[in-house]
Amino acid sequence: MTIGFAIRNMPRAIARILATSLVAGAMALPAAAQDRVKVEWWFAHGGRLGEIVQELVTNFNNSQDKYQVVAVHKGNYEENMAAMVAAYRVGQQPTIIQAAERGFMTMLNSGAIVPVPELLEQQGHDVDWDDFIAPVSGFYLVDGVPAALPFNSSTPIFWYNRDKFKEAGFEAPGETWQEVEKQLYAIKEKGISNCSMALANDFFWSLIENYAAIHDQPYGTLANGFDGLGTEFIFNKSPLLVGQLERLSKWMDDGVLQLAGQGLAPEQLFTSGTCATYVASTAAHAAISSGAQFDWSAAFLPHEEGVEPKNSTIGGGGLWVLKGKSDDEYAGAAAFIDFIASPETQVWWSKQTGYVPVTNAAYDELKSEGYFEENPTREIAILQLTRGEPTESSRGFRFGNHNQSMQILVEEIQGVWTGQKSPQEALDNAARRGNEILRQYEQLHAGQ
Amino acid sequence: MPDSNAAAGIGRASSRAPLTLGLAMGRLLPKTSDSGLKTAHFRKPGIAAALLAPQLLILLFFFFIPSYKALSLAFVQVDPFGAKQIFVGFANFAQLLGSADYRQSVVFTLWFTIVQAVVTIVLALLFAFATDFIIRGRGIYKSVILMPYAIAPVISGVLWAFLFNPAVGPVAQFIHSLGIPWDPNRRPFDAQLLVVVASVWKHICYDYIFLVAALLAVPQSLIEAAKLDGARPVRRFFTISLPLITPTIFFLMVMNVVYGLFETFGIIDAVTRGGPAGATNSLVYKVYQDGFVQLNLGSSAAQSVILMIVAILFTILQFRALERRVNYQV
Numbered sequence: 001m002t003i004g005f006a007i008r009n010m011p012r013a014i015a016r017i018l019a020t021s022l023v024a025g026a027m028a029l030p031a032a033a034q035d036r037v038k039v040e041w042w043f044a045h046g047g048r049l050g051e052i053v054q055e056l057v058t059n060f061n062n063s064q065d066k067y068q069v070v071a072v073h074k075g076n077y078e079e080n081m082a083a084m085v086a087a088y089r090v091g092q093q094p095t096i097i098q099a100a101e102r103g104f105m106t107m108l109n110s111g112a113i114v115p116v117p118e119l120l121e122q123q124g125h126d127v128d129w130d131d132f133i134a135p136v137s138g139f140y141l142v143d144g145v146p147a148a149l150p151f152n153s154s155t156p157i158f159w160y161n162r163d164k165f166k167e168a169g170f171e172a173p174g175e176t177w178q179e180v181e182k183q184l185y186a187i188k189e190k191g192i193s194n195c196s197m198a199l200a201n202d203f204f205w206s207l208i209e210n211y212a213a214i215h216d217q218p219y220g221t222l223a224n225g226f227d228g229l230g231t232e233f234i235f236n237k238s239p240l241l242v243g244q245l246e247r248l249s250k251w252m253d254d255g256v257l258q259l260a261g262q263g264l265a266p267e268q269l270f271t272s273g274t275c276a277t278y279v280a281s282t283a284a285h286a287a288i289s290s291g292a293q294f295d296w297s298a299a300f301l302p303h304e305e306g307v308e309p310k311n312s313t314i315g316g317g318g319l320w321v322l323k324g325k326s327d328d329e330y331a332g333a334a335a336f337i338d339f340i341a342s343p344e345t346q347v348w349w350s351k352q353t354g355y356v357p358v359t360n361a362a363y364d365e366l367k368s369e370g371y372f373e374e375n376p377t378r379e380i381a382i383l384q385l386t387r388g389e390p391t392e393s394s395r396g397f398r399f400g401n402h403n404q405s406m407q408i409l410v411e412e413i414q415g416v417w418t419g420q421k422s423p424q425e426a427l428d429n430a431a432r433r434g435n436e437i438l439r440q441y442e443q444l445h446a447g448q
Numbered sequence: 449m450p451d452s453n454a455a456a457g458i459g460r461a462s463s464r465a466p467l468t469l470g471l472a473m474g475r476l477l478p479k480t481s482d483s484g485l486k487t488a489h490f491r492k493p494g495i496a497a498a499l500l501a502p503q504l505l506i507l508l509f510f511f512f513i514p515s516y517k518a519l520s521l522a523f524v525q526v527d528p529f530g531a532k533q534i535f536v537g538f539a540n541f542a543q544l545l546g547s548a549d550y551r552q553s554v555v556f557t558l559w560f561t562i563v564q565a566v567v568t569i570v571l572a573l574l575f576a577f578a579t580d581f582i583i584r585g586r587g588i589y590k591s592v593i594l595m596p597y598a599i600a601p602v603i604s605g606v607l608w609a610f611l612f613n614p615a616v617g618p619v620a621q622f623i624h625s626l627g628i629p630w631d632p633n634r635r636p637f638d639a640q641l642l643v644v645v646a647s648v649w650k651h652i653c654y655d656y657i658f659l660v661a662a663l664l665a666v667p668q669s670l671i672e673a674a675k676l677d678g679a680r681p682v683r684r685f686f687t688i689s690l691p692l693i694t695p696t697i698f699f700l701m702v703m704n705v706v707y708g709l710f711e712t713f714g715i716i717d718a719v720t721r722g723g724p725a726g727a728t729n730s731l732v733y734k735v736y737q738d739g740f741v742q743l744n745l746g747s748s749a750a751q752s753v754i755l756m757i758v759a760i761l762f763t764i765l766q767f768r769a770l771e772r773r774v775n776y777q778v
Contacts, residue, residue, distance in 0.1 A: 082740045085528040106743070111531040195615070252634075261633030262720055263609030264616055274615070404742040411549070414725035417634050421725075436543075437744075444525050444532055 036068040039332035040094035043071055044080040044317060048286045052352045060339050067332030077317065078403065088112055088322065095329045098151060098317045101139065102402045107320050108147050109445050114321045116337060117145040123334035127341050131359045135385040139314050139396040148318035149337050152355045154281040155312045155381045156206030158302065159288065162295040164276040167192045177302045184256050187276050195258040198266045198275035204409055205315055206279045211244050213313045213394040214303055225398035229442040233434045236427035240304065245423035249416050259417065281315060282381035285354025298377040300384050310394040311387045316355060356382045400441030405434035515756060521749030528743040540750035549726050557730045560644060561708035568648045568704050569697065572655030577685055579660055597653040605718025608646040632720065636727030639720045643728050646719055647712045655700045662696035663689055702766060731755055
């Protein structure tokens, strides 16, 4: 009686997790008797996405009786990475780790990984590596094979509150930044919303890096780092990028663009209806579709007037397999990765989360069942990712210790928000400090 | 009657204590022949070592090994996984001392620590002084002051961040309604102020407990004498109580500084994350950010070595300089 009472009174999310783990626990009981091989996986998704990950793992564990994947949430991508590194140094690492696209070089050159294709081949699994959609394989392939399994791939899109747009007399967001600017100011000035746009925490990715890709602006030399470790940041030399930061800074000064700051997730500013628009990952589908109580929709990212927009770049994470585990664990890891790469799982995962289906097979299946006609916002990301022919500047980024230079960029841009620095100064500083990090990385990894 | 009973009890206990202790130890004997040693010593060094061992083990694991690790990492560039390592000499230190953001962090840490330590002790003194004059609900008064100590820093930090969030925070809305611009996300001073307020609030109770106890220990006879001479409460406080509790205040200042320097990590992480633009990036928080978030272990280790040196120097200096002015005789 008391348990029932407690469960009814618990927030839904907790109850759901509890239910999932109860189910997982129940499934694990007979398994324990048969000595299932435990395969540890550290992942980085919180909130609604974290619940979906647990469901995914439960699905896998139910699909066979040899292995049991144990998914552990270690915090966001950075915390997950830090926890894994610390564990690796003392031999306590998990078998599988989810690392962000930003950590690609760090993982690739770590000397701590078992290449996923090699592992799958050894364990007798057959995955068609040519079937990945172009923007994903363009990023993950090294010498023709992926270094990790592209797991959750996304790209930023433009989310908007359709009610507020209608109220302001707009059917949809404009295609260019110039049109969007007018709309955002109109929404503010007509008093429809005090906040026209919420600034996402990963705005450096959605509004700076992807802006560079879409406008074909080189972010670093040597094809954004794809051609060697000698790459240098040159984003500060692009008048367009400086202009983008000037625009954001002006919006913020005028109260059109709002920082959520600490104690509040920017996504909440959008889903609660406070802010009318939000530029963020397509993976926000999971949270927005379950949280927003208004007529929401999404659109392509805006571009500058008179520019032919290129593709945007992928974000999200890949699954890496770490060295130093037993053969049984590797067999389990391979089976799990095979399970994830299968079109069925991809379709399920994409529908649940909003992440793009990473294989053509999964994409085709979603198309053929008419999923995108019913849910048009689900296709924006993949259409935007595959738009036009990728150039050296739009293919993606491969910078050593990119996590560090990104943090520096954010810190410098905060100097723009506080009015201490001009956009040009901030980007110059970020490039200079970022280049120190690239040189350190080059020095340490020379000869790779 | 009760008084004399208590006194007798204490007398009995104290007369028995040395004997039982001595018997229990078995080896703790007054000096007889081993000249040069102190009057009481262990004849068998094994026992001394065994008694010291737990403390030494703790020091070994929490001080000596980490210090050695930090020192060994401070002079190298290393990849996070520890596979590659290059000796770079003092390059990590040179880079730190030459970087504007490290200097900014030093300046912030200094003023933050000093302001926080002084404000905390002044407020705690005020509250402790007022305790005597609160007749009704003294228990409630004390509990309210002590409560923050029971709240985890991260939880209280999140609450502070939320309450003062310019978009949704009720306190922030109130401040705005007074016509004061408030935005810790964009105004560095607001963020610094918020961190100071949050950490003072968290630490007042600690100082308060010690100060109330210290004030209780001030001999009642002195205060009564002053009362007879016509000294008012404030005068009595400054001329009698305050000088007598200086040892406590000195101790608390040391503790406050240590708290400000090393233990405000949780609050900063939850309230500002070191931002905006590094405005609240204290030295300790920067060690964490650079080492554990950005995985730049060499620089992070160099920073902790600097911090360790500062901590050691500071402790020596503080005891040397301040001890002489402090009256330990109550």
